[in-house]
Amino acid sequence: MTESVDKQIYTVRLELRDRPGELRRALEPIATHGGNLRSVFHERGNRTPRGDIPVEVDVAASSEQLDAIVSALRADDITVIKAGTQRYTEELTAILFGQGLDTDLSETLSSIEASTAATVRDVTLAATEGAGGTASARIHLATEPDTTTETLATLREIASQRGLAVVEPLAAGEGS
Amino acid sequence: MRIAVVGAGAVGQAVVELAEPYGHTVTAVADSSAGVVDADGLDAEAVLDRKRTEGTVGPQTLDAVLDSEYDALVEATPTTVGDAQPAFEHVRTALGRDRDVVLANKGPVAQRYDDVRGMERDSDGAVRFEATVGGAIPVFSTIEDIGAENVTAVRGVLNGTANFILSRMTAEGVAYEHALAEAQDIGVAEADPTFDVDGTDAALKCAILANVLTDTTYTLDAVEMMGIRDIPASALELAQQGGSTIRLIGEVDESGVRVRPRLVDEHGTLAVSGTQNIVQVETTHAGRVNISGRGAGGHETATAIMSDLRQLEY
Known part of the structure; x- marks a missing residue:
């Protein structure tokens, strides 16, 4: 399928109540208003402090369509945290490690999303030493263009506040 | 002479x-x-x-x-x-x-x-x-030949001991202490490995590179530094699952001088194994020059x- 040239890909972050049919209800307005659903990302097991489920949706739409979609979602009482104006184009992977990271992971991730322009795409935890021991997590972030350096600096800061260490990637194109 | x-x-x-x-x-x-x-x-x-x-x-x-x-x-x-x-x-x-x-x-x-x-x-x-x-790697003669003014950055694996330990941890899935003990047994690490595993040795090398490449005078204190001794085996395993590996990388560029464990492509140029060293020189007109070889002995x-x-x- 080809998309008309004025369509861009927007990332919409939602918080859904934990009840049957919520995801379907949230996706409906996208099609209704001409948006084309590109991906739905749901980090398993991650909950907001209220117990809602964070879901991230990539939608191809024109900016008018996006406005209509967001209005419709809000009218349906669905929480829209963020409707990106720009497609996330830079991706980066980092590894965090430290004592007790396994028990602290969810809060650490929320803190990363709250303080940076990045979205956590994927997380893999390895806690081979058992609960509370030294654990590692590989996190895959999607971030807005030209914010990688800033994101990594914030990541370092968050990690150090939590007594964790970060293994950063080399900047794009380096080391290849 | x-x-x-x-x-x-x-x-x-x-x-x-x-x-x-x-x-x-x-x-x-x-x-x-x-x-x-x-x-x-x-x-x-x-x-x-x-x-x-x-x-x-x-x-x-x-x-x-x-x-x-x-x-x-x-x-x-x-x-x-x-x-x-x-x-x-x-x-x-x-x-x-x-x-x-x-x-x-x-x-x-x-x-x-x-x-x-x-x-x-x-x-x-x-x-x-x-x-x-x-x-044995001709780092400074390469920079001299290219001209320091035509070099925009230098990065690389500059400590063979740390690289040996990380390589062994990756290959065998063993813990840091185990890989260090092995390195000490075969004479790759000293009885007190602090200088190598805490990044001091690589940081001194980066300070020298920065002194040659920039107008600013660097010393060890000005180098941002993190060593490898706290890296758990699980971190290397996760890196590998994602197609990467971890290497202690020294870097000198316009934004500063640092030595830190970094994620690098598992099959990339910087992922040298054992006691090998590698130096990447970024040039203004000729892209990247890579030189690797034995970094100690x-x-x-x-x-x-x-x-x-x-x-x-x-």
Whole structure:
């Protein structure tokens, strides 16, 4: 399928109540208003402090369509945290490690999303030493263009506040 | 050239051994406690034998070695940080007598680069230090050939011990302590591995690179540094699952100087294994130049010293 040239890909972050049919209800307005659903990302097991489920949706739409979609979602009482104006184009992977990271992971991730322009795409935890021991997590972030350096600096800061260490990637194109 | 060698560890001994085949005459050698001088040229084998059997190079003193007649002083004592003594004083003495200096010791050019360059300006002697970074890898002659002004960044794996440990942790899934013990058993790591695993050694090398490449004077304190000793095996495993691996990378670029464990492509150029080192030089007009090789060892380091001596002969 080809998309008309004025369509861009927007990332919409939602918080859904934990009840049957919520995801379907949230996706409906996208099609209704001409948006084309590109991906739905749901980090398993991650909950907001209220117990809602964070879901991230990539939608191809024109900016008018996006406005209509967001209005419709809000009218349906669905929480829209963020409707990106720009497609996330830079991706980066980092590894965090430290004592007790396994028990602290969810809060650490929320803190990363709250303080940076990045979205956590994927997380893999390895806690081979058992609960509370030294654990590692590989996190895959999607971030807005030209914010990688800033994101990594914030990541370092968050990690150090939590007594964790970060293994950063080399900047794009380096080391290849 | 007539050379005086100060420091008779693995590097100093290899210099004594290789000097003759490279066309040089060793006229004086000093270790930490004594020295030996012969203006007509020392018998390398005899000096090395005496060092091995008696633990010392000869009956004379370090001062006698520093005062002797030579063309170039090879400084191969163990690297010290802080004010880089006593190596700095050896450099001062040689330059004060208008002699050339070849450093294997990183201290003077990492910690007191401006002072060393200042003394060099007032002297007819010159200072070279190819052996201080990357062992046998011709790092500084490459930068010299390209022109420091055409180099925008340098990064690489600059410590073989740390790289060996990370390689073993990746290949065998073993913990840091296990890989370190292995490294110590085969002589790749010292009994006190702090200098290597905490990143100090790589940071000193980065400071030297930054001193050569930038107008700012760096010392160890100005290098952002994180070592490898806390990295759990699980982190390497996760890296590998994602197609990457972890290497202790030193970096010098416009935004600063840092040594940190970094995620690099598992099959990329920087993912050298074992005690190998690699240096990547980013150039303005010619993209990236990669040079890899043995970053440590007596003969490897002595080879870099021989290349400095050859440059000084011209």
